[in-house]
Amino acid sequence: MSTIIIDPTGERSVVERTLTERPVSLEGRVVGLLDISKPRGDIFLNRIEERLTGLGAKVLRFKKPTFTKPAPVDLRHEIAMQCEVVIEALAD
Amino acid sequence: MSVTTTATPPAPTVAPPLPDGLVAVVKRECATCVLVTPVLAQLASAPSVTLSVFTQDDPDFPDGISSMHDDDLALSWHHDIETVPTLLRVEGGREVGRIVGWSRPEWEAFTGVADLGPGLPEWRPGCGSLSVDPNLADDLRVRFTGSTLRGRRVELASLEDEWEAMFDRGWTDGLPVVPPTEARVLRMLEGTTRHPQDVVAIVPPDLVAVTVEKVAVNAVMAGCKPEYLPVVLAAVEAACNDEFNIHGVLATTMPVGPLIIVNGPIRRAIGMNSGINVLGQGNRANSTIGRALQLVIRNVGGGRPNEVDRATHGNPGKVGWCVPEDEEGSPWTPLSVARGFPAGMSTVTLFPAEGPRCVVDQLARDAGQLATSFAAALRTVHHPKLPLGFDAVLVVGPEHARVFADAGWNREQLVAELDARLQLPGSEIIRGAGGMAEGIPERLRDATLPKFRPGGLLVVHAGGGAGLFSTVIGGWANGAIGSQPVTKEITS
Amino acid sequence: MHDIADLESRGIPSAFVATVEFITAAEAQSASLGLATARVFTPHPVQDRTDAEMVEYADSVFDEIVSKVTRTP
Numbered sequence: 001m002s003t004i005i006i007d008p009t010g011e012r013s014v015v016e017r018t019l020t021e022r023p024v025s026l027e028g029r030v031v032g033l034l035d036i037s038k039p040r041g042d043i044f045l046n047r048i049e050e051r052l053t054g055l056g057a058k059v060l061r062f063k064k065p066t067f068t069k070p071a072p073v074d075l076r077h078e079i080a081m082q083c084e085v086v087i088e089a090l091a092d
Numbered sequence: 093m094s095v096t097t098t099a100t101p102p103a104p105t106v107a108p109p110l111p112d113g114l115v116a117v118v119k120r121e122c123a124t125c126v127l128v129t130p131v132l133a134q135l136a137s138a139p140s141v142t143l144s145v146f147t148q149d150d151p152d153f154p155d156g157i158s159s160m161h162d163d164d165l166a167l168s169w170h171h172d173i174e175t176v177p178t179l180l181r182v183e184g185g186r187e188v189g190r191i192v193g194w195s196r197p198e199w200e201a202f203t204g205v206a207d208l209g210p211g212l213p214e215w216r217p218g219c220g221s222l223s224v225d226p227n228l229a230d231d232l233r234v235r236f237t238g239s240t241l242r243g244r245r246v247e248l249a250s251l252e253d254e255w256e257a258m259f260d261r262g263w264t265d266g267l268p269v270v271p272p273t274e275a276r277v278l279r280m281l282e283g284t285t286r287h288p289q290d291v292v293a294i295v296p297p298d299l300v301a302v303t304v305e306k307v308a309v310n311a312v313m314a315g316c317k318p319e320y321l322p323v324v325l326a327a328v329e330a331a332c333n334d335e336f337n338i339h340g341v342l343a344t345t346m347p348v349g350p351l352i353i354v355n356g357p358i359r360r361a362i363g364m365n366s367g368i369n370v371l372g373q374g375n376r377a378n379s380t381i382g383r384a385l386q387l388v389i390r391n392v393g394g395g396r397p398n399e400v401d402r403a404t405h406g407n408p409g410k411v412g413w414c415v416p417e418d419e420e421g422s423p424w425t426p427l428s429v430a431r432g433f434p435a436g437m438s439t440v441t442l443f444p445a446e447g448p449r450c451v452v453d454q455l456a457r458d459a460g461q462l463a464t465s466f467a468a469a470l471r472t473v474h475h476p477k478l479p480l481g482f483d484a485v486l487v488v489g490p491e492h493a494r495v496f497a498d499a500g501w502n503r504e505q506l507v508a509e510l511d512a513r514l515q516l517p518g519s520e521i522i523r524g525a526g527g528m529a530e531g532i533p534e535r536l537r538d539a540t541l542p543k544f545r546p547g548g549l550l551v552v553h554a555g556g557g558a559g560l561f562s563t564v565i566g567g568w569a570n571g572a573i574g575s576q577p578v579t580k581e582i583t584s
Numbered sequence: 585m586h587d588i589a590d591l592e593s594r595g596i597p598s599a600f601v602a603t604v605e606f607i608t609a610a611e612a613q614s615a616s617l618g619l620a621t622a623r624v625f626t627p628h629p630v631q632d633r634t635d636a637e638m639v640e641y642a643d644s645v646f647d648e649i650v651s652k653v654t655r656t657p
Binding site for chain 3: 019022038076
């Protein structure tokens, strides 16, 4: 059974968690591509990398050890410290 | 499908009506209720009596007597049944009398039926009613009074850890907060007699009206006990007005945050610490009351670091700072009395405070010498060459206070003696003097200016019994655009 | 999806790409995590596609991916 709490705020904004603010453009940004390690995902991400480089972004590639579990904390830290934006692919 | 749902509050429950005549409330898990079963049978068949029986637990109890099942305990709760068996007399839907437990003479007099329970002992005490069972108390409170809460309900997602959920929504000060469930908020509201929907203050910077209920939600998060709530409410009132100017205190680049100084009987009642480490950690009331105020500013008022809060450095007290004055060991009147409030009244005094600074003087035996040490330290509040613009709090430790007490100095004399030693010659404090650019304009070189405006130095007695130390706490800008200390009564 | 939610909470705009087979599962996971994650869906299947076909998939969703991690000023 889920927990119900009373909102502590002035209730001026929506209660849903919001996504973090996006940059206006990817030009000059470090974009991380996280491969979840399912087959064929690398081909997909190679093309995404090409297109992003074409936009002027700097692309870093990362790979999860297995698609069956969330990424290890160390990998998340590595990604978080180096990247400004992340795209994770390709789940099927 | 939304990812966080706002849950609908439960429908209000109404007190179930009582049937006229005699009403018995019983439960099987009570030896006395079992004992009086034959008495209930006698009453049920007595021609002069209309008897209704309500059972709290087993619907088949009492055996052989028809009864109604108060399965959600609504009847017991709303009619304040604390003991079983309870026997009520009801006329026109209203209770006109009640007795509890078993006593033959009492039951015979109450019911008007003679020879009740032959063979039973003369009397037997009752048992606790299920509607006041401590194990059920929280659930019952939510069930029957939860609807009085008006705050938006937030249902956490199934994989959300309830503590992480508070961080993820930006509702904390960086430390964990207690998730404010309905049960916890209702329990917190028991700490005040004020109505939950009373508006306490309008909170800057967003100028949002905050109710007793919303303060209670944040008090739960801060880790307060219900008995601390009156202090928190008084602090919110004292902070959110033009005089104290919490908006200015929040938005400044200076390091200040609200310091709450507590006077009066409430300090002992809620177990505050005015002795060893009074300005530090370790005491729940000291640590959580100030935090509750800051969470209200943050969550209700919208005042957060990097947004409205632009402090260059801030200070650790901004997590929350609340200290009681040590009145019992003090040679002086309490701060509250000095500020015009009656002795014996519990009060909060709000002061816009930077971090504390220690004043060491382990050699002065003479009050005048000690005052001179204090003055030297006080002169440097924010800058030795800046007079009048800032207030300060001087926390005198007990060993230092004794030096002044031995000289017969009362509070007023101490302040006057400090003031006399803080008359700053213009030539020393004009810009450029002493090789420091800061200071007052050159045209004031022949003036003498006091370090503090009249009433700008507040003296508080607190601290451990050992240690020839006192503490100086600088304030923020005073005057029309700044902040004045504010004192308010704490009411229940 | 946990990785995306974690990175978002660290202040890193993130997007998750999956095939359309994943739509309901992604929505459910997102709801359980309490965060409306940014998601883009490609055609299905993937396992038996040629390299050229995978490149086509990537091109077909590239603009959408970019739109999920940028904002209009």
